Amino acid sequence: MPEIKNLSYIQAVNHALRWSLETVPNTVVFGEDVAVPGGPFGATKNLHRDFGVDRVFDLPISETAFLGMALGSAMTGLRPIAEIMYSDFLFVAMDQVVNQIANIRYTSNGKWGAPLVIRTQQGSSPGACAQHSKSIEAYLAHTPGLRVVCPTTPMEAYQAIRTAVVSDDPVFVVESRMLYPQKGEVQLDAELWPMGGARVVRPGADATIVAWSRTMTAALEAGEQLAARGVDAEVVDLRWIAPLDVETVADSVAKTGRLVIAHDAPGTGGFGGELAARVGERCFGRLRAPIARVTGIDAPLPAAPALQDVALPSADRIAGAVLETMSA
Amino acid sequence: MSELEELYRRMLVIRRFEEELAEVKKLGEVPGSIHLCIGQEAIPVGVSALLLPDDYVTATYRGHGWAIERGSDLAGLFGEIMGRASSVAGGRAASPYLSDASVGFIGENSIVGAGVPIALGAALSCDRLGGGRVSVVSIGDGAMNQGNVHEALNMAAVLALPLVVVVENNGYSEMVRIEDMVRVTNLAERGAAYGIPAETVDGNDPVVVARAAAVAIERARTGGGPSIIEARTQRLVGHYSGDAQHYRPAGEVAAAREVEPLVRARAALLEAGRDAAELDAIAAGVDREIQDALAAARLLPLPDPTTVMEHVYA
Numbered sequence: 001m002p003e004i005k006n007l008s009y010i011q012a013v014n015h016a017l018r019w020s021l022e023t024v025p026n027t028v029v030f031g032e033d034v035a036v037p038g039g040p041f042g043a044t045k046n047l048h049r050d051f052g053v054d055r056v057f058d059l060p061i062s063e064t065a066f067l068g069m070a071l072g073s074a075m076t077g078l079r080p081i082a083e084i085m086y087s088d089f090l091f092v093a094m095d096q097v098v099n100q101i102a103n104i105r106y107t108s109n110g111k112w113g114a115p116l117v118i119r120t121q122q123g124s125s126p127g128a129c130a131q132h133s134k135s136i137e138a139y140l141a142h143t144p145g146l147r148v149v150c151p152t153t154p155m156e157a158y159q160a161i162r163t164a165v166v167s168d169d170p171v172f173v174v175e176s177r178m179l180y181p182q183k184g185e186v187q188l189d190a191e192l193w194p195m196g197g198a199r200v201v202r203p204g205a206d207a208t209i210v211a212w213s214r215t216m217t218a219a220l221e222a223g224e225q226l227a228a229r230g231v232d233a234e235v236v237d238l239r240w241i242a243p244l245d246v247e248t249v250a251d252s253v254a255k256t257g258r259l260v261i262a263h264d265a266p267g268t269g270g271f272g273g274e275l276a277a278r279v280g281e282r283c284f285g286r287l288r289a290p291i292a293r294v295t296g297i298d299a300p301l302p303a304a305p306a307l308q309d310v311a312l313p314s315a316d317r318i319a320g321a322v323l324e325t326m327s328a
Numbered sequence: 329m330s331e332l333e334e335l336y337r338r339m340l341v342i343r344r345f346e347e348e349l350a351e352v353k354k355l356g357e358v359p360g361s362i363h364l365c366i367g368q369e370a371i372p373v374g375v376s377a378l379l380l381p382d383d384y385v386t387a388t389y390r391g392h393g394w395a396i397e398r399g400s401d402l403a404g405l406f407g408e409i410m411g412r413a414s415s416v417a418g419g420r421a422a423s424p425y426l427s428d429a430s431v432g433f434i435g436e437n438s439i440v441g442a443g444v445p446i447a448l449g450a451a452l453s454c455d456r457l458g459g460g461r462v463s464v465v466s467i468g469d470g471a472m473n474q475g476n477v478h479e480a481l482n483m484a485a486v487l488a489l490p491l492v493v494v495v496e497n498n499g500y501s502e503m504v505r506i507e508d509m510v511r512v513t514n515l516a517e518r519g520a521a522y523g524i525p526a527e528t529v530d531g532n533d534p535v536v537v538a539r540a541a542a543v544a545i546e547r548a549r550t551g552g553g554p555s556i557i558e559a560r561t562q563r564l565v566g567h568y569s570g571d572a573q574h575y576r577p578a579g580e581v582a583a584a585r586e587v588e589p590l591v592r593a594r595a596a597l598l599e600a601g602r603d604a605a606e607l608d609a610i611a612a613g614v615d616r617e618i619q620d621a622l623a624a625a626r627l628l629p630l631p632d633p634t635t636v637m638e639h640v641y642a
Binding site: 026028054055057059060062064065066067068069070071072073074075076077078080095096099100104105106107108109110111112113115144145147167168169 | 384386416417418419420421425427428429430434435437439442444445446447448449450451452453454456457463475476479480482483486487638639640641642
């Protein structure tokens with residue numbers, strides 16, 4: 001009998017970390033407020049109690065130092081899992097990410113490696129200021145050497161972390177704070193999933209919607225709205241930003257002839273632009289309408305909910321974009 | 329061979345390697361810039377004398393001496409810096425960013441101070457995986473003003489990790505005087521702010537450096553946590569190859585040449601009864617070693633362009 005539990009996203013994260021500490025030798029978990037407090041969102045609840053201070057420990061508010069520590073310890077035998085509390089805080093430590101962690105395997109000609117995991121969570125929420133609301137995947141995608149995953153369901157989160165922990169590459173697991181309370185079935189004894197791969201969540205024939213992270217919720221809701229209007233949209237969860245599974249998206253677009261890409265991050269320089277280019281290269285002859293993007297505004301994110309409502313992609317806006325591609 | 333004689337020979341290896349490198353650079357065989365540690369050799373030599381093969385060393389872009397002391401292959405180092413398919417890093421790193429996992433050399437770093445958090449990670453492994461190993465990191469005086477160093481020093485103290493931080497104070501934060509960039513007389517005074525034992529020593533005497541390193545390394549190996557050693561020295565050459573050093577007062581370098589580590593070590597050896605011919609023979613032996621390594625490096629092929637995408641990922 002498979003061991004299936006109904007867990008919230010954040011509980012699934014906690015289970016994945018527990019599995020890592022139990023199963024993968026030399027894993028350590030560190031960050032701000034992760035040990036005694038159990039994590040600001042509960043991701044590391046009880047891990048300090050059960051695995052001890054040598055393996056699960058709190059650190060000063062020094063992201064640069066502890067991401068550097070993650071790298072140095074990964075190079076020398078540990079498998080660190082570091083937590084960056086809000087993805088916005090990563091920027092104080094970007095030297096260690098971009099100039100150090102991402103480089104070392106290449107610049108050492110493969111003699112060093114950086115088998116580490118950096119967990120963080122991203123996205124806006126009501127009242128969140130512009131320093132607690134960024135969606136950062138494009139910044140990471142622009143740096144060769146990193147792996148990046150944006151899980152959207154409890155099972156995805158559980159598997160993404162486990163895949164990341166056994167990988168010999170540095171992996172960013174970019175979780176979604178808004179999705180943390182959402183529940184779903186998690187098979188705790190499932191086989192590990194391979195790294196990479198998009199997933200068709202809602203099959204359809206008329207148009208393709210690709211999203212990831214929090215925006216998947218709006219994309220799926222848009223799919224339902226469109227169905228009610230007789231438009232059969234296929235919704236694809238991109239899941240992994242790196243490695244990127246263009247095939248699954250291109251296969252879908254080859255079928256539907258229409259593509260709408262939705263993400264919370266600003267449109268300019270956003271990952272949707274890269275994806276549009278890649279799909280365009282492969283599917284130019286099959287496209288029946290220009291590729292459309294529905295993204296966060298090109299502005300720092302406002303805190304007031306009344307402003308946030310128009311700052312981020314909604315199901316209405318995504319559905320509207322699909323209908324426009326239908327009339328093109 | 330006496331202790332000082334061996335330290336003298338090892339300093340000569342670094343000196344001759346870099347002097348030869350400067351010549352090779354003039355011949356156009358080195359792409360990019362190089363940062364030489366000429367004048368500072370007593371520090372990597374004095375500290376490394378106390379290190380074991382399983383320990384880790386992290387350095388800066390002025391780190392050729394540390395790589396050599398770790399035991400990195402001399403021909404490989406020449407070849408790496410010359411952009412060849414070297415055993416060190418296959419031509420992917422060059423002079424200012426080379427590393428060598430085969431000898432526990434975490435590597436140089438061209439981002440000032442960034443090696444300290446990484447060395448902290450190596451110290452975490454030493455602590456958690458056992459064996460009484462230590463992580464040594466060398467930085468310059470200028471790096472003491474970087475936030476990454478501040479963060480890492482505090483964290484090393486908080487976690488009581490086996491980290492030895494060696495500050496090679498050569499008086500210049502790149503091209504400005506360090507005394508104009510800080511308001512403490514000795515950088516070791518900063519140690520008190522972190523609760524880390526710190527001392528300032530004569531960085532031009534490898535025996536003095538080794539004595540300080542012995543204390544710090546023993547402290548680290550026995551669970552006593554991190555230490556800071558500020559080693560006072562002087563750069564005899566520019567910040568980088570081609571640096572005209574117009575910012576240095578007239579006569580400063582000439583005066584520094586009177587008290588540089590090789591001059592002092594040779595004088596001390598002569599005073600201790602060695603004769604000049606013996607010391608010249610040591611130098612000749614080192615010279616042959618360097619020439620052989622350079623000749624071998626020149627025979628290394630250039631990196632294969634078809635491999636340019638290898639090792640981005642595992």
